[in-house]
Amino acid sequence: MIRVILKRIGLAFLTLFGVTVIVFALLQMMPGEPIDSIVPLDASDALRQAIIEKYGFDKPLYVQYFCWLGNALRGNFGNSVSDNRLVLTIVSEALHNTLILALGASIVAFLLSIVIGVYSAYRPKSILSWVGTIFGIGGISIPNYCLSLILIGIFSVTLHVLPSNGMYFSGDYSFSSLLRHLILPALAAGAMTLGIMTRMVRSSVAETRNRSFVTTLRAKGLSEPAIMRHVLRNSFPTLLTVAGLQFGYLMGGSTMVETIFSWPGIGLIIYQSIFTSDFPTTQAAILIVAVIFVSINLIIDLLRIVADPRLRK
Amino acid sequence: MSDTIVKTTDLSVAFKVKKDLVPAVRQVSLSLEKGRTLVILGESGSGKSTYMKALLRILPHDAAIDGAAEFMGEDLLLKNEKEMRELRGDRISMIYQDSLSALDPMYKVGDQVIETIRAHRKSVSRAEAREQAEQLFVKVGIPSPRERMRTYPHELSGGMRQRAVIAMSLCCSPYLLLADEPTTALDVTIQKQILNLFLELQEKDGMSIMMVTHDIGVAAQVADEIAIMYGGIIMEYGSTREVLEEPANPYTRALIAALPKSGDRGRLVAIDGQPPTIVSMPSGCPFSDRCAYATQICKSSIPHLTPVTQTHQTACHLYERKEE
Structure with a gap:
């Protein structure tokens, strides 16, 4: 019985891992660069570059993924781009x-x-x-x-x-x-x-x-x-x-x-x-x-x- | 006072299929005395289980029962549902072929026995019922009964499970035990044990057993009387010795001839053709299509039981003719 339960729990974690990959990939598949939704289109190249570095968009994808996953596991989803409230607050209210x-x-x-x-x-x-x-x-x-x-x-x-x-x-x-x-x-x-x-x-x-x-x-x-x-x-x-x-x-x-x-x-x-x-x-x-x-x-x-x-x- | 426990006269059962009434059991007249065993022997689809279920009135609602059925002098067909419910599991109980599907998989076997006791003996407390159930488990030869009562049906072996079902059927000391192929699903060795258990219990409590089977070997071991059923009618009815050793009906003879004997090699002797289904029943003798001796009258009219000796009857036109 214990084995059955452990197997189910293991499978659940495996599923969740797959979900995180897909959720992360979704962002990459969305039209437009993610950076464009943060930086105004008329911003200077220097500012743009600075923000890219701050958000880590210059890093390889898998590094970005693990950074995001690590933060997500700690409940840190960052701030909303539209109204700057904590994402966690918005989502938990909803x-x-x-x-x-x-x-x-x-x-x-x-x-x-x-x-x-x-x-x-x-x-x-x-x-x-x-x-x-x-x-x-x-x-x-x-x-x-x-x-x-x-x-x-x-x-x-x-x-x-x-x-x-x-x-x-x-x-x-x-x-x-x-x-x-x-x-x-x-x-x-x-x-x-x-x-x-x-x-x-x-x-x-x-x-x-x-x-x-x-x-x-x-x-x-x-x-x-x-x-x-x-x-x-x-x-x-x-x-x-x-x-x-x-x-x-x-x-x-x-x-x-x-x-x-x-x-x-x-x-x-x-x-x-x-x-x-x-x-x-x-x-x-x-x-x-x-x-x-x-x-x-x-x-x-x-x-x-x-x-x-x-x-x- | 006569010691007849159960007696049916011209008992018929028909199922409603669309608008037609399809006969499954036709004018069956049998009786069973106290402390004796009657085995109804027949192929599948011959109506033997339907006959037994009709006695307990647990057939589906689309079944129409006709004729008369008496149990200890009471008319079973006149009783209402509540009176039948009081009878079922108390004075008449039933055992099934497949003990796994006969028990509720979600409840512990002990609880299912206790539940039956408490359904009929309202004054018995749970603890007393538990005590009684444990004694029943001992009686039917289940080792370490206290632990077994706490198991679920699927955790028991086939033999143990059938013993638990028997314990459940005995819980109110029935006068009549209906057994529907109780040993068919079991290994031969377990089969033997269960049959011996029946005989032992019968000797101790003097209950009557009506058993349905397709196994002549089983019938020979336990029966005092045998009724051969085919196509819903009784073909032959009499003491075990007479029916098996001096069969007077071509069907019984064919059935016995089809038994493999030790030393037999090569092909088994089978009865040609298929038994009729209830929707394709010949209008005359149900066996007429397969019978080597069938004549014109066999095809057109149903034979009735006629005495061969005082304790032996057969339903066959050929036999009737021979008498004339």
């Missing part, structure tokens, strides 16, 4: 906001999908099962930017019940203010998760119900609720994996949704920093999103070992 959005989206999506999915696995011909099918197909097929606009059209423009952008009303930083701003973007971002999860829960529970040990449970005289407990316990590891992956995606920040609702999360930061050629922020944001995604995957893998006795060896 991350905090994305976490709120991701939690809002996933709590609603997970709870709803479990209720609808389990119910429709037991009653495939019920109305709720049809609702589940519609959610399932709809959630997966409607692009989230479309859904965002539809939601804004209905709830903000027509009904005037919910705000269409930002996280708070100006001057009102209360929880209820946050909650009212959260509802629409959370629905838009969570629709996909809801669709995927509903289908997964339904198929996983339905499949488990057909396994032969369920016949044994009936044959030994257990009541239907007691049998259901066994069924859910057996579906749990699969659902845990899907739920974790979905949460990982949501933590990656939905750039479209965050941009449309002006939600100052990590997706919006990545979008803005690319347009302002704020390369230290872009790099840091992508790297941190990747680290979070890999970590969530690692945690799921470890939790799966805890949840499924057959994986403990």
Whole structure:
């Protein structure tokens, strides 16, 4: 068991190493020299040269990479090119906001999908099962930017019940203010998760119900609720994996949704920093999103070992 | 008072396939006395497992059961789901072919036994149930039962797992044990041990066993009576000695002839053709397509069981004709 865990952790680190290389290479692939976003175009050659040396752009690429990596490991991503704040501050604020959005989206999506999915696995011909099918197909097929606009059209423009952008009303930083701003973007971002999860829960529970040990449970005289407990316990590891992956995606920040609702999360930061050629922020944001995604995957893998006795060896 | 534990009269099971009713078990009349063993012998698809599941009423919802089934004088088909649930695992319990898929992989085997005890004996505390489960493990010959109870199904060997399943089935001292190919998935040596365990337990507790198998050897070892099933009907029914030594039905004879004997070399004698599936059932005797003696009447009408001796019946038109 220890070996399995160590192997998973090792793999996670290997993945992260690959991610740092790609993130660093992205900068090199961006159009234009990185130096151009720092130095005004009409600066003197001497100034330009001085800055190139200060930033280390004259060094070989691999030296630049290891310098950057070393600093990144210490949490030092430098200052934002556009407003000179610490990149780490910008990214961690954005991350905090994305976490709120991701939690809002996933709590609603997970709870709803479990209720609808389990119910429709037991009653495939019920109305709720049809609702589940519609959610399932709809959630997966409607692009989230479309859904965002539809939601804004209905709830903000027509009904005037919910705000269409930002996280708070100006001057009102209360929880209820946050909650009212959260509802629409959370629905838009969570629709996909809801669709995927509903289908997964339904198929996983339905499949488990057909396994032969369920016949044994009936044959030994257990009541239907007691049998259901066994069924859910057996579906749990699969659902845990899907739920974790979905949460990982949501933590990656939905750039479209965050941009449309002006939600100052990590997706919006990545979008803005690319347009302002704020390369230290872009790099840091992508790297941190990747680290979070890999970590969530690692945690799921470890939790799966805890949840499924057959994986403990 | 008669000591009949279970008795079915013309019990039929049909599955709904689209709009048709497809018969899987046809008018099966069998009975089993206290403390005796009935083996239902047949090829796969002959309806033998379906028959047993029908007794316990654990077939899927699209199965229609017809006829009569009595257990200790009570009509099984009149009971509601709650009454059946009280019966299952308590007075009637069941054992399966594949013990690995029959147990819940997520729960420790001990807990699965405890759960069964507590489902039927509400007054028993968890600790008492644990104590009882441990004694059951000892009874079915599982060494170091306390440790074994804490293991998961996949951590046990096939033989140990089947013993654990048997322990679970015995937890409420059943009057009737239904065993669905309980030894098919096991090595021959383990098979022998498990069969001996059945006979031992039967001697101690006087329970009745109804076992389904396709293995004539197994039937010969444990059966008091044998019923030969084919295409959903009983072809021959009688004491083990009579059915195996003086078979009166061409199918039984072909089955016995197909057994490899020691010293036999070269090709095995097989029965030509394939057993019918429930959707391609001949309208007459189900064996008529493969039977070397089939006549016109065999193709058109289903034979009924007719007595050969007091303890032996066969369903064959040829036999009926011979009597006339």
